[in-house]
Amino acid sequence: MNISIQDRLVDFLQSVTGQQSINTTTDxxxxxxxxxxxxxxxxxxxxxxxxxxxxxxxxxxELFKNPSTIAExxxxxxxxxxxxx
Amino acid sequence: xxxxxxxxxxxxxxxxxxxxxxxxxxNSTEHLKSTSSLSLGDLFCEMATRQVDQPxxxxxxxxxxxxxLLTAAHxxxxxxxxxxxxxxxxxxxxxVPNSIEYIAAFYGIILSGGVVVPLPANTESGSLQKIxxxxxxxxxxSTPQVLKRRPELxxxxxxxxxxxxEFQEINxxxxxxxxxxxxxxxxxxxxxxxxxxxxxxxxxxxxxxxxNAQSIQEYLELKADERPLCVLPFHHAFGNSVLQSHILLGxxxxxxxxxxxxxxxxxxxNHHQCTSFSxxxxxxxxxxxxxxxxxxxxxxxxxxxxAGGKLPHHLSLDISQHISPARFFVMYGQTxxxxxxxxxPPEHIAELPDGCIGHAIPGVTLEVVDEKGRSIEPGAVGxxxxxxxxxxxxxxxxxxxxxxRIRNDWLYTGDLATKDEAGWITxxxxxxxxxxxxxxxVHPIDLExxxxxxxxxxxxxxxxxxxxxxxxxxxLYVKPTPNDNPLSVSEMNAICRTNLPRQxxxxxxxxVESFPLNHAMKIDRAxxxxxxE
Numbered sequence: 352m353n354i355s356i357q358d359r360l361v362d363f364l365q366s367v368t369g370q371q372s373i374n375t376t377t378d379x380x381x382x383x384x385x386x387x388x389x390x391x392x393x394x395x396x397x398x399x400x401x402x403x404x405x406x407x408x409x410x411x412x413e414l415f416k417n418p419s420t421i422a423e424x425x426x427x428x429x430x431x432x433x434x435x436x
Numbered sequence: 437x438x439x440x441x442x443x444x445x446x447x448x449x450x451x452x453x454x455x456x457x458x459x460x461x462x463n464s465t466e467h468l469k470s471t472s473s474l475s476l477g478d479l480f481c482e483m484a485t486r487q488v489d490q491p492x493x494x495x496x497x498x499x500x501x502x503x504x505l506l507t508a509a510h511x512x513x514x515x516x517x518x519x520x521x522x523x524x525x526x527x528x529x530x531x532v533p534n535s536i537e538y539i540a541a542f543y544g545i546i547l548s549g550g551v552v553v554p555l556p557a558n559t560e561s562g563s564l565q566k567i568x569x570x571x572x573x574x575x576x577x578s579t580p581q582v583l584k585r586r587p588e589l590x591x592x593x594x595x596x597x598x599x600x601x602e603f604q605e606i607n608x609x610x611x612x613x614x615x616x617x618x619x620x621x622x623x624x625x626x627x628x629x630x631x632x633x634x635x636x637x638x639x640x641x642x643x644x645x646x647x648n649a650q651s652i653q654e655y656l657e658l659k660a661d662e663r664p665l666c667v668l669p670f671h672h673a674f675g676n677s678v679l680q681s682h683i684l685l686g687x688x689x690x691x692x693x694x695x696x697x698x699x700x701x702x703x704x705x706n707h708h709q710c711t712s713f714s715x716x717x718x719x720x721x722x723x724x725x726x727x728x729x730x731x732x733x734x735x736x737x738x739x740x741x742x743a744g745g746k747l748p749h750h751l752s753l754d755i756s757q758h759i760s761p762a763r764f765f766v767m768y769g770q771t772x773x774x775x776x777x778x779x780x781p782p783e784h785i786a787e788l789p790d791g792c793i794g795h796a797i798p799g800v801t802l803e804v805v806d807e808k809g810r811s812i813e814p815g816a817v818g819x820x821x822x823x824x825x826x827x828x829x830x831x832x833x834x835x836x837x838x839x840x841r842i843r844n845d846w847l848y849t850g851d852l853a854t855k856d857e858a859g860w861i862t863x864x865x866x867x868x869x870x871x872x873x874x875x876x877x878v879h880p881i882d883l884e885x886x887x888x889x890x891x892x893x894x895x896x897x898x899x900x901x902x903x904x905x906x907x908x909x910x911x912l913y914v915k916p917t918p919n920d921n922p923l924s925v926s927e928m929n930a931i932c933r934t935n936l937p938r939q940x941x942x943x944x945x946x947x948v949e950s951f952p953l954n955h956a957m958k959i960d961r962a963x964x965x966x967x968x969e
Contacts, residue, residue: 366929369930369932369934370934380694380696381581382585383533383558383585385696386558386938387696387718387874388873388874389938390696391718391874391906392938394726407699408699410698410699411697411699411700412696412700415696415697
């Protein structure tokens with residue numbers, strides 16, 4: 352489950368930035384790959400495709416460092432959503 | 437306090453490889469008004485010398501005082517001047533993200549008598565190349581981190597900024613040298629870059645920057661002890677105006693938040709006891725919807741400002757009420773006017789209509805006129821034009837476009853507006869199709885031209901539309917060439933993503949057989965916009 356979220360994120364980020372070189376550990380912030388417009392795209396993607404609204408406290412540099420950390424964040428939040436039904 | 441060398445070691449002076457075979461003659465004997473005979477460099481040095489021990493800039497890692505900033509700027513200036521081919525008036529590209537280094541380099545170039553050409557670190561290489569050739573910039577100032585993602589610059593000759601010890605000539609007299617620039621000389625060129633079409637360079641003189649900064653200081657009632665939280669990119673006019681208006685007052689700039697992580701803005705505002713904050717409408721939306729902004733009190737805050745697009749009136753009111761007694765300023769302007777042209781006095785915000793931009797800033801005159809430049813009756817729609825010391829000197833290398841925008845010393849803003857009997861100005865729309873996407877200027881026609889060049893199509897129409905929760909975005913409608921192999925929507929999307937700046941990438945692409953026409957037999961763009969929503 353975790354792996355496929357990661358893959359989908361990598362695919363999405365590759366297509367949204369036009370950079371095919373992005374992998375699971377590519378730094379997204381210092382590299383400038385994520386800017387405010389692509390961040391919005393990412394949040395909208397997670398909400399509409401993964402049905403998860405990312406909260407205030409979760410939008411931090413540590414959690415958005417690379418596709419792997421973002422996948423981790425999403426995976427940790429999803430079961431809660433499922434439980435809430 | 438970190439030593440100056442720590443930050444300057446992050447800067448690189450790169451030789452562009454461009455050979456300049458003419459020097460742009462900027463004729464300062466033209467009959468233009470200057471508000472002062474001092475240059476930006478003079479004012480900066482004066483202020484920094486007066487405030488040497490006061491904090492100038494804080495990041496998450498360190499705080500610099502004005503002494504460090506002044507020293508750094510002088511070192512950069514001296515290094516530029518140490519190159520025999522570098523002369524006053526030469527353009528220097530500044531390719532550095534918001535940081536202490538950016539500010540030191542900006543004033544360093546100014547002190548050397550150069551013209552700053554600030555650009556986003558992620559400028560597309562095609563645009564960067566065009567701007568390099570157009571400005572004939574001999575030097576680019578950047579950082580190793582930016583170069584990591586810019587293969588085209590990695591192989592150019594570069595040098596680090598030398599330590600004070602290595603410089604025999606550095607001594608007290610450096611600060612007493614007469615200014616190499618005068619108020620009518622160019623100080624900076626701000627390019628509106630895009631992948632298609634020619635990037636236009638707005639030429640701003642020392643006088644432009646100084647007059648706008650002083651006018652802004654006046655109507656915002658800025659004090660020397662301001663602590664502005666700076667998140668806007670300094671390479672755009674709005675961010676630059678925050679930089680200039682505060683540095684020239686000797687204020688303490690806080691650079692400890694990232695627009696990517698909006699909650700960091702809320703935290704920084706209180707952590708650094710910030711007195712002010714400026715942002716574009718999209719960021720205020722995000723603050724209201726995705727952060728703890730509405731639940732937080734900001735005891736040190738004196739003002740917040742918005743510009744670079746329209747914020748829905750009810751949101752302006754929400755913010756106004758929430759931050760009270762701190763004041764919320766709705767503002768209007770454009771790069772061609774240095775930055776600011778008008779503002780809404782906060783006490784009037786509730787009673788004025790949606791789209792109202794208030795009245796002119798001190799020193800500027802705003803008029804609404806018809807196509808012949810004649811004034812019209814209150815309430816009638818015409819074009820907004822402006823006069824003042826902040827009106828740009830023109831577009832770099834483009835006398836034709838300049839003549840289109842500046843006629844008889846009036847800057848034609850390209851915005852349609854009304855002025856009521858009390859003198860309040862309301863924006864009604866654009867004369868041309870320019871749109872603002874998250875604060876960025878985008879010409880739909882540039883996207884259409886890109887599509888025509890890149891896809892096997894007969895026709896392309898790009899229109900803005902309101903994307904739910906996100907704001908204005910572009911939609912692209914294309915009519916494929918009948919006998920060619922068509923591209924799918926996802927293929928076209930991928931090509932756009934790889935080649936265009938994000939703000940120009942259409943969020944919606946649709947293949948059509950024909951386009952709806954209106955009663956004037958022209959493509960009904962409004963219908964296409966509505967269709968997308």
